[in-house]
Amino acid sequence: MKTKQTRTEGSRYYPKRYDFDPASRDAIFDEGLVCQVAFELDGQPFILPTSYCRSGNTLYLHGSVGSHFFRQMAKGIPVCLNVTLVDGLVLARSVFHHSMNYRSVVAFGKTRLVESDQERWLAAERFVEHIMPGRWSDARRPDESDMKKTMFIAIDIEEASVKFRAHGVVDDPEDLDLPVWAGVLPLRLRADAPVADEAGPELQVPEYVLNRF
């Protein structure tokens, strides 16, 4: 696996904003819920926002066997995949120095149709455990019919780079005394109270749901 940044934007501009440690990359993949997958069809770039999961150096996507985009990906095409987590708004005294704190990973690879049953089941379990750890051993597992309707696409990461900003306000010295509040407004994805489905028996909300966020 190459993690050096050769296909992403020139690090000479913001060298301190890049991080080539594979652990940083994996931490972002494991925290995100949705990724963006970009590919080109007939000269037109497309983005597919979709859920995903990771196992080692491989990312998995899943979709309906009837999906046009998934059928294209099953052929094996070059893709770029992004996960971006927004961590805060940076409000400087001057408009020009406003910024955002974030963590973002851009990965490159080729799509591959997952064909072996073993890898398909691995991907199915990883998907559920990525979104909601603990759910795989609680929910009714897929049966043969469920699995037949589902296509799994793997992307073995060839190259990836992490870009981030994780610091406070940087203003020009001559602006520091302006009567303008400056600081960081931290942001994160949080859960409201779970809303039970009323179609079945009344059951306690599992701890793993309550503690997920």
Add this chain to the structure above:
Amino acid sequence: MKTKQTRTEGSRYYPKRYDFDPASRDAIFDEGLVCQVAFELDGQPFILPTSYCRSGNTLYLHGSVGSHFFRQMAKGIPVCLNVTLVDGLVLARSVFHHSMNYRSVVAFGKTRLVESDQERWLAAERFVEHIMPGRWSDARRPDESDMKKTMFIAIDIEEASVKFRAHGVVDDPEDLDLPVWAGVLPLRLRADAPVADEAGPELQVPEYVLNRF
């Protein structure tokens, strides 16, 4: 402006999940903080995650005049742009029916370097007011030197489509009595307490910051 969905995935699979009302599209653009822009360079798809703003049918990006990607976009290239908002996790009784509630817009257009001063200043103001309404009239506005360092790229939307999921659990009837909790865990981006920058005088946090999320 065409808002019919001809370049995005076949609506025949989930017809109810598409929404072609321009107001829905604009509401997602106006709520999101980060977009993904995809384009192709030398046969390789790239994604640039970046902040953006909207004015009417035009989206604006901004970056350093030295940025490699922004210099490519200044030439006028076809792009696909996505904003995805995650609204919740849908936990069904069966793994197969797990899903996510979300709102997502995919837009297509060509990049255009913003050259007129009037449009550059409009974009600058929109950017700030998109991220933090009220900030433009509070912070120190850009001066000529700030503006010289900034490139604005416009994307006049040629085509856009909204896809969403906004409903509860859908399980197979035979799974309804399983002893598995099912429901929706609503998610949203929320702010923690603002963290003031200590480099300048101590000032009250503005109402528009406290009420932003």
